[in-house]
């Protein structure tokens with residue numbers, strides 16, 4: 059049995075990761091300050107003997123002895139991180155620093171949840187890990203993009219300078235049950251609007267693209283990377299290579315919910331990436347990973363989750 063720390067463990071992705079690690083027979087310590095995580099995401103885990111909750115901020119240094127660390131602590135939705143840019147930047151950088159110090163002292167293996175946002179508004183399409191990106195360092199998304207880029211820098215410097223065993227994954231858009239109902243992500247927004255008979259909010263002309271990966275697939279890739287050979291540090295892209303416009307997503311959600319809602323168009327936002335699609339050859343070759351859940355099947359699960367939440 060391994061002792062594993064998951065920071066941001068009460069978040070959307072973090073809580074699914076805790077489920078997986080517990081199911082694999084590990085002892086899990088979930089650290090969260092509930093800034094963007096929710097108690098309801100982990101309520102079913104609280105009674106389990108191998109699960110422990112630490113209500114704590116990752117930016118404040120602490121000591122802990124564990125075998126592995128998954129660092130997911132950071133607001134990830136544009137609405138939230140743009141409302142709290144300084145907190146977001148601090149969480150990304152100071153959180154990474156504190157956890158890398160623990161890894162250095164204890165010899166724990168450490169995983170960083172990085173992001174497709176490190177590519178910014180990409181000029182190269184699709185995005186491979188070798189692409190350095192196109193990020194506006196002073197724009198409204200910079201707190202998240204540059205924070206995550208800085209965290210990657212710290213991971214690789216601790217690896218080179220202190221031989222810390224690192225695993226860096228660049229996670230593209232992920233969706234599924236337990237997404238926040240209030241953080242303004244496109245999948246949750248459109249589903250909730252469709253279910254409530256409200257107009258679906260499309261930002262810009264809706265021709266911008268994303269590639270949506272179902273949460274179980276993303277979590278499976280995270281686990282595979284953590285358990286891969288020591289020489290595989292990443293960065294490694296994980297996401298569904300199926301590219302989809304926001305308009306196509308909206309019409310699929312209307313189909314699957316049977317909603318009669320209309321679309322309403324909102325002004326485009328600054329630095330919103332126009333196209334995003336991962337190249338996942340590295341994940342395929344090194345982790346034997348490919349996403350297995352189709353957008354339709356994943357959306358059916360997600361719609362069922364939000365239907366229940368609305369009852």
Ligand code: UDP
Pocket residue numbers: 135136137231242243244245247248259260261262266268304327330331
């Ligand atoms: N978006 C939209 N309607 C919404 C929320 C978002 O059209 O109600 C757009 C947003 O402008 C962006 C895309 O959907 O182009 C994905 O947004 P999200 O916040 O889900 O993720 P991210 O921008 O971080 O990929």
